[in-house]
Amino acid sequence: MANPKKHHTASRRDKRRAHWKRLTLPGFSKCLQCGTLHIPHRVCPGCGFYNGQLVVAIEAKKGKGDEGSSR
Numbered sequence: 001m002a003n004p005k006k007h008h009t010a011s012r013r014d015k016r017r018a019h020w021k022r023l024t025l026p027g028f029s030k031c032l033q034c035g036t037l038h039i040p041h042r043v044c045p046g047c048g049f050y051n052g053q054l055v056v057a058i059e060a061k062k063g064k065g066d067e068g069s070s071r
Ligand SMILES: [Zn+2]
Pocket: 031, 032, 033, 034, 035, 036, 044, 045, 046, 047, 048, 049
């Protein structure tokens, strides 16, 4: 059985436990335009920008929106 060889101090233990929560989720990056999280190297779903230029026009929510969305 694996046993700890040396005693770890409470300071060392607490410093380790202080870092369990990450500030940003892994595998996401922040959009330069609107600041929302999006998948890297993909068009931002919030504003439709990629690499600083508009690629996909995101429709406003006040439009028809009847197709396909029945929630
Ligand atoms: Zn964006």
